[in-house]
Amino acid sequence: MKMRINNLLLGLLIASLNLFASEEETYELKILVYNTHGLPGIFLSDKPDIRFPIISEKTNLFGISLLQEDYAHHEKLISNINENSLAYRNLPENMACPFCTGSGLTVVSNLPDNWKIEVENETFTTCSGWIRGANDCFAYKGFQLIKITPPLMDSFFILNTHMDAGRRDSDRSARREQLIQITSFLKEKAKEGALILVGDLNLHSKSAGDMELLDMLKENLNLKDLFHDVEINKQWSILDYILIREGKDIKFNIKNVGEDESFKNEDGPLSDHPALFVELSVSS
Numbered sequence: 001m002k003m004r005i006n007n008l009l010l011g012l013l014i015a016s017l018n019l020f021a022s023e024e025e026t027y028e029l030k031i032l033v034y035n036t037h038g039l040p041g042i043f044l045s046d047k048p049d050i051r052f053p054i055i056s057e058k059t060n061l062f063g064i065s066l067l068q069e070d071y072a073h074h075e076k077l078i079s080n081i082n083e084n085s086l087a088y089r090n091l092p093e094n095m096a097c098p099f100c101t102g103s104g105l106t107v108v109s110n111l112p113d114n115w116k117i118e119v120e121n122e123t124f125t126t127c128s129g130w131i132r133g134a135n136d137c138f139a140y141k142g143f144q145l146i147k148i149t150p151p152l153m154d155s156f157f158i159l160n161t162h163m164d165a166g167r168r169d170s171d172r173s174a175r176r177e178q179l180i181q182i183t184s185f186l187k188e189k190a191k192e193g194a195l196i197l198v199g200d201l202n203l204h205s206k207s208a209g210d211m212e213l214l215d216m217l218k219e220n221l222n223l224k225d226l227f228h229d230v231e232i233n234k235q236w237s238i239l240d241y242i243l244i245r246e247g248k249d250i251k252f253n254i255k256n257v258g259e260d261e262s263f264k265n266e267d268g269p270l271s272d273h274p275a276l277f278v279e280l281s282v283s284s
Helices: 002-024 048-061 133-138 169-189 208-221
Strands: 026-035 064-068 086-089 106-109 116-123 142-149 156-162 195-200 240-245 251-259 276-283
Touching: 026 048, 026 156, 026 195, 026 240, 064 156, 064 195, 086 116, 116 169, 142 169, 156 169, 169 195, 169 208, 195 208, 208 240, 240 251, 240 276
Parallel strands: 026 064, 156 195
Antiparallel strands: 026 276, 064 106, 086 106, 116 142, 142 156, 195 240, 251 276
C-alpha cells in the first residue's frame, strides 16, 4: 500500500513538472523593424542628433529591434538603450574602399539573460550604383543572421537585411542576386527551421518587377508576408517587410502586426520609413 502511494505521488510530481515545462515553453516576443534614416548629417535635412536618442529609448519597449541605416549616428542610436541591452552591429572586418560605410545593420536585444543569441554577418557579393542608382556601392550592404535559443526550446532564426535601392534595371538585377545569396545562405544555415526575415528589402509594392522578386523569395523559403493584408499610413512607400515561416519544432502565433506611429516628435516622423512591429508567441 505504501509503495502504491509513493508511486502515485511520484506520478503526480512528474505530471506537474511536465505541465510546468510545457508552460515554460511558450514565450511572448515583440519585434521592431525600422530603417533609422542614418546617413551622415551633411546629406540630411532633419535633425539626427535629436532623432536618434529618441529612437534609442524606444527600442527599450521591444524584445528585439532590427535596425537598418545605422551608418553615421551609432553612438546616439545606443545612447538610451537599457543598461542590460545588447547591441550587435554589422561592421565588415576589411573595407577596401576608404570612402565606404558598413552595412548599417544593428540588432538591439532586450531578451532575457537565459536566452542564447548568436549573430552572423554577411556582406552582399553584388551591388549597383557608384554615382547613380542610389549610390549603394558606397555601403557594404549585407545581412545579419540571428540565431535565438530560448530556454527549454529549439532555436529559431531572424534575418535582418537592407538591400540595394534604386529603380533602374541594374538595381533590380542586384536585388535579385542579393535575394539569391540570402536564399542560398539560409538553406544551408537555417535549413527548414523557424525563420523571421525582415528589413528594408527595397522591393516597391507598386513595381511588378519587384513583386516578382518578393514572390520568388517567399516561394523559395516558404515565407508568409505578415503585412500582405495590413494597411499602414499612406504617406509611406512599401519597401519594408516582415516575412515568416514556422519550423518543425517551433510555432509562431501572431498576436498583432502594424506600424508604431509613436515614432515621431514635434518635427514629425523620426525616419523616412515606418516603424513596423510584430507581437507573437513562440512555442514548441
